[in-house]
Amino acid sequence: MSLLHWAILSPFIAALFIPMLYKRFRKIHTGWFVLVLSILLFIYFFMFLSQTRDGRNVSESLAWMPSLDINFEVYIDGLGLLFSLLITGIGALVVLYSIFYLNKDKEKLNNFYVYLLLFMGSMLGIVLSDNLIVLYMFWEFTSFSSFLLIGYWYQRERSRYGAQKSMLITVFGGLSMLGGFVLLSYIGDTFSIRELVSQNGELITHPLFTPALLLVLLGAFTKSAQFPFHIWLPDAMEAPTPVSAYLHSATMVKAGIYLVARLSPVFAESALWLWLIASVGIVTLFWGSFSAVKQTDLKGILAFSTISQLGMIMSLLGLGAAAIHYESMDEDIYVAATVAAVFHLINHATFKGSLFMAAGIIDHETGTRDIHKLGGLMNLMPITFTITIIGAFSMAGLPPFNGFLSKEMFLASMVSVTEMDLFNMENWGVLFPVLAWVGSIFTFVYSMIIVFKTFTGKYQPEKLKKKPHEAPIGMLIPPVILASLVIIFGLFPNLLSSTIIEPAVAAIQPGAVHVDIAHWHGFRVELGMTIGVIILGVLFYLTLAKWQNIYQLFPAKLSFNRLYDALLTGMERISLAVTRLFMSGFIRTYLVYIFLFFIISLGYTLFRKNALTIDMKNTAPIGIYELVLAGIITIAAIAILFAKSRLTSIILLGAVGYTVSIFFVLFRAPDLALTQLVIETISVALFLLCFYHLPKISRKEERLAFKLNNALISIGVGVIVALIALSSHSSKYFDAISKYYVENAYKEAGGENIVNVILVDFRGLDTMFEITVLGIAAIGIFAIIKLRLTRGKEEG
Amino acid sequence: MKTNDIILQTVAKLASLVILLFSIYIFFGGHYSPGGGFVGGLLASGAIVLLLLAYDLKTVAAILPIDYKLLIAAGLLIAVLTGAGALLFDAPFMTHTFSYFDVPLLGHTALHTAVLFDLGVYLVVVGVTMTIIQTIGESE
Numbered sequence: 001m002s003l004l005h006w007a008i009l010s011p012f013i014a015a016l017f018i019p020m021l022y023k024r025f026r027k028i029h030t031g032w033f034v035l036v037l038s039i040l041l042f043i044y045f046f047m048f049l050s051q052t053r054d055g056r057n058v059s060e061s062l063a064w065m066p067s068l069d070i071n072f073e074v075y076i077d078g079l080g081l082l083f084s085l086l087i088t089g090i091g092a093l094v095v096l097y098s099i100f101y102l103n104k105d106k107e108k109l110n111n112f113y114v115y116l117l118l119f120m121g122s123m124l125g126i127v128l129s130d131n132l133i134v135l136y137m138f139w140e141f142t143s144f145s146s147f148l149l150i151g152y153w154y155q156r157e158r159s160r161y162g163a164q165k166s167m168l169i170t171v172f173g174g175l176s177m178l179g180g181f182v183l184l185s186y187i188g189d190t191f192s193i194r195e196l197v198s199q200n201g202e203l204i205t206h207p208l209f210t211p212a213l214l215l216v217l218l219g220a221f222t223k224s225a226q227f228p229f230h231i232w233l234p235d236a237m238e239a240p241t242p243v244s245a246y247l248h249s250a251t252m253v254k255a256g257i258y259l260v261a262r263l264s265p266v267f268a269e270s271a272l273w274l275w276l277i278a279s280v281g282i283v284t285l286f287w288g289s290f291s292a293v294k295q296t297d298l299k300g301i302l303a304f305s306t307i308s309q310l311g312m313i314m315s316l317l318g319l320g321a322a323a324i325h326y327e328s329m330d331e332d333i334y335v336a337a338t339v340a341a342v343f344h345l346i347n348h349a350t351f352k353g354s355l356f357m358a359a360g361i362i363d364h365e366t367g368t369r370d371i372h373k374l375g376g377l378m379n380l381m382p383i384t385f386t387i388t389i390i391g392a393f394s395m396a397g398l399p400p401f402n403g404f405l406s407k408e409m410f411l412a413s414m415v416s417v418t419e420m421d422l423f424n425m426e427n428w429g430v431l432f433p434v435l436a437w438v439g440s441i442f443t444f445v446y447s448m449i450i451v452f453k454t455f456t457g458k459y460q461p462e463k464l465k466k467k468p469h470e471a472p473i474g475m476l477i478p479p480v481i482l483a484s485l486v487i488i489f490g491l492f493p494n495l496l497s498s499t500i501i502e503p504a505v506a507a508i509q510p511g512a513v514h515v516d517i518a519h520w521h522g523f524r525v526e527l528g529m530t531i532g533v534i535i536l537g538v539l540f541y542l543t544l545a546k547w548q549n550i551y552q553l554f555p556a557k558l559s560f561n562r563l564y565d566a567l568l569t570g571m572e573r574i575s576l577a578v579t580r581l582f583m584s585g586f587i588r589t590y591l592v593y594i595f596l597f598f599i600i601s602l603g604y605t606l607f608r609k610n611a612l613t614i615d616m617k618n619t620a621p622i623g624i625y626e627l628v629l630a631g632i633i634t635i636a637a638i639a640i641l642f643a644k645s646r647l648t649s650i651i652l653l654g655a656v657g658y659t660v661s662i663f664f665v666l667f668r669a670p671d672l673a674l675t676q677l678v679i680e681t682i683s684v685a686l687f688l689l690c691f692y693h694l695p696k697i698s699r700k701e702e703r704l705a706f707k708l709n710n711a712l713i714s715i716g717v718g719v720i721v722a723l724i725a726l727s728s729h730s731s732k733y734f735d736a737i738s739k740y741y742v743e744n745a746y747k748e749a750g751g752e753n754i755v756n757v758i759l760v761d762f763r764g765l766d767t768m769f770e771i772t773v774l775g776i777a778a779i780g781i782f783a784i785i786k787l788r789l790t791r792g793k794e795e796g
Numbered sequence: 797m798k799t800n801d802i803i804l805q806t807v808a809k810l811a812s813l814v815i816l817l818f819s820i821y822i823f824f825g826g827h828y829s830p831g832g833g834f835v836g837g838l839l840a841s842g843a844i845v846l847l848l849l850a851y852d853l854k855t856v857a858a859i860l861p862i863d864y865k866l867l868i869a870a871g872l873l874i875a876v877l878t879g880a881g882a883l884l885f886d887a888p889f890m891t892h893t894f895s896y897f898d899v900p901l902l903g904h905t906a907l908h909t910a911v912l913f914d915l916g917v918y919l920v921v922v923g924v925t926m927t928i929i930q931t932i933g934e935s936e
Contacts, residue, residue, distance in 0.1 A: 670830035671830045671831070671832065671835065674822075674830060674831065674835045675834055675835050675838070678835065678838040678839070678842065679838070682838075682925070686932075689932060749892065749894070749908075749910065750827070750894040750906055750908055751827035751828065751908070751910070752827065752828040752829070753826060753827055753828055753829055753830060753831070753832070755830075755832075756826045756827055756831070756832040756914075757827065757910075759832065759834075760832070760833070760892070760910040760913050760914050760917070761892045761910050764879065764890045764892070764910070764913060765879075765889075765890055767875075767913075767917060768875050768876065768879065768890070768913075771871065771872065771875060771916065771917050771920040771921070772872060774868075774920055774921065774924040775868040775869075775871075775872055775920055775923070775924060777924065777928075778864075778865070778868060778923065778924040778925075778927040778928055779865065779868070779927070781927070781928050781931055781932070782865065782927055782928075782931045785931050785932065785934075785935045786931065
């Protein structure tokens with residue numbers, strides 16, 4: 001077990017000790033302990049930077065289930081390291097923020113930090129695992145810990161609803177992804193991602209390749225809140241704000257992006273991959289930014305904005321997959337798409353994290369997140385205002401910030417789609433820049449809403465629960481750090497290019513990185529598009545009140561949330577209805593099912609296998625006694641059906657039983673005849689006893705009502721049994737083994753009564769358990785009757 | 797009106813003895829002629845039921861102070877032990893053996909371990925039948 005394994009597992013180990021630390025050191029905010037760990041982890045991963053920059057990847061293996069080819073294989077390359085740094089770095093900032101956000105006397109901090117550490121560890125596990133099954137394991141860990149974190153304030157109904165929704169959707173995707181992984185490992189005969197990548201050319205020809213692709217993508221899309229699975233993210237905003245900042249902007253929602261990027265070398269050759277990811281991404285971008293504008297809750301805006309930005313990264317990754325088809329091109333514009341994706345991934349983590357923290361500060365200091373109640377906070381909260389303006393302008397793609405650079409690169413890549421000449425892109429490709437551009441305008445509008453509706457305008461103190469003031473310094477440090485990163489990356493983007501972006505892109509597109517990432521100047525189409533975005537965005541923002549009514553045009557009934565709710569309640573209702581339909585609670589109904597199944601399955605087999613043969617060759621001659629007895633038994637059996645009184649039925653049943661014992665006599669079975677005679681007597685006596693004790697009310701003597709269904713079913717059962725008996729008699733293939741008993745009963749067992757010798761000697765074990773059955777029956781009757789009596793006494 | 801069951805009771809005394817003897821006969825003859833532990837046991841309990849009909853539960857319990865549930869246990873124990881006895885002689889479970897002995901009074905006779913097993917069956921059957929009938933008879 002290497003140090004790397006310890007690093008990944010350290011959050012889990014630390015989570016074990018959190019409750020203890022929480023109980024022991026009540027004076028110290030538990031978050032400080034977690035902060036130390038996350039900073040240490042960040043430093044540890046930072047030290048790998050020099051190695052991945054030179055293309056030296058680190059891998060460590062730990063045997064877990066070697067016989068199943070499942071091993072805890074850790075692999076650090078540019079992509080994994082980028083994500084590890086995001087997870088630990090933003091994790092540390094979020095922990096610091098949460099120390100000031102959550103009150104140590106009012107909140108259950110032990111729960112919070114245990115969940116958070118579980119999440120951090122599993123996220124590290126996802127991005128550093130090389131084994132698909134291990135990756136899946138950590139993937140579900142993030143789903144569960146995210147579920148716990150969203151439902152942290154479990155007293156609130158909305159929290160529980162949001163937690164359940166995110167759980168159902170992400171676990172649905174996770175399970176599909178597991179299916180995809182299993183198919184993938186079946187095709188490639190390995191669970192290792194690196195080995196799959198090394199055989200990427202061969203995989204695509206396999207017929208299971210497309211199902212595997214679709215299932216894996218389903219996992220990635222649900223986790224990363226892509227259209228139409230984005231609906232869980234806005235409801236996950238019920239979580240405490242540090243959680244939203246960490247999970248739902250910087251890390252967990254990027255797990256799907258990570259998966260797409262990581263498996264790109266495996267799937268990129270497929271047209272479906274490119275098309276699906278690029279188009280779902282661009283639709284998500286548009287829909288997210290469009291829906292964000294109508295939100296009134298700050299975190300609601302941010303949630304839809306996250307959805308939209310994730311869609312942007314996703315569509316860039318999809319386009320990046322085209323690079324594999326253009327290896328010979330000089331200026332590889334599709335590699336640039338991947339570069340843009342990675343760059344924007346970093347940028348989004350910085351500015352969205354800071355925006356969430358700022359929203360949390362506003363919520364914390366004013367008691368509301370509703371933009372209708374907020375306004376005029378600029379002078380009261382100047383630092384928060386600065387942070388928000390940096391974050392929002394970066395998100396909108398304005399020049400001095402890093403969002404501008406990645407937005408430019410994004411638009412450039414989208415424009416380049418029109419030049420693509422494969423997979424029918426020349427027909428539909430033009431939609432990409434159009435949707436991207438329109439989406440960017442909406443992005444600009446909602447970014448402005450966040451800043452100006454909150455901080456400018458009329459100050460409405462009467463609507464606020466608290467008297468607003470600036471946040472404590474500890475709460476401001478993390479967003480300030482993130483906001484300064486926004487500016488630093490905006491001014492000096494090349495700090496990142498060779499250190500982080502290049503190795504990360506190399507991991508997504510092996511052997512195709514010769515792009516000058518520093519290139520970001522020049523008058524090109526995308527600059528014009530950005531200027532258009534700004535001009536139209538300002539116009540749209542200023543006229544917001546006039547056109548906002550178009551959101552009313554979409555009936556609320558058609559939203560995906562309604563669909564989800566309807567699905568959930570519908571499934572419950574239908575399953576309840578179905579269960580009610582056949583689980584009637586009446587034994588007679590269940591008997592009908594059992595007998596119908598009996599008739600259908602046996603009848604089908606009988607005819608399907610051509611087993612129905614009736615051969616009269618081996619039958620014995622029928623004598624007069626048999627005919628008479630058969631006549632008696634038939635009359636008695638039929639008479640039972642038409643008997644009016646129960647007493648008649650019981651006596652007729654006795655007649656049947658005694659006839660059977662005469663049959664035994666006739667067929668020379670004296671032992672059976674004796675036993676049958678005595679047993680029949682006893683059971684008739686017991687029936688009479690039951691009859692005597694019937695309650696008066698149900699003693700009404702009436703004939704059995706005729707029901708056609710029951711008649712048909714009973715006739716069917718009888719016919720089937722008769723047919724099977726005749727067929728099996730007609731197709732006897734072997735002699736009976738009874739000859740052995742006849743010959744050896746005296747020689748081996750010293751008895752002349754073969755029946756008894758078989759019962760006690762040859763097959764004595766059966767007899768032993770039969771008498772055990774009798775004993776159990778007797779004790780059961782004893783227990784039923786006696787226990788009922790004692791209970792009756794207690795009640796009386 | 798007070799009923800007098802003197803005829804029934806007198807006949808029952810005699811008849812039950814005859815039935816018991818018949819049951820023992822059927823039990824011992826089981827290996828050579830129709831019968832055996834099962835029918836024998838049923839007949840023996842038939843004899844006791846006849847006594848029950850002629851007298852009442854308490855009287856019969858006084859005549860035969862037997863806990864029939866113990867009889868079930870004893871029968872099962874005998875059956876299992878007979879089967880397990882074979883293990884002592886390094887033979888598979890439930891291996892029976894027999895041999896001929898000169899028994900006083902009976903003369904040259906075959907003695908068979910299967911009869912011991914059948915005895916277990918006999919006791920269980922008597923115990924089961926009587927437990928059921930007694931329990932139901934006692935209940936209200």
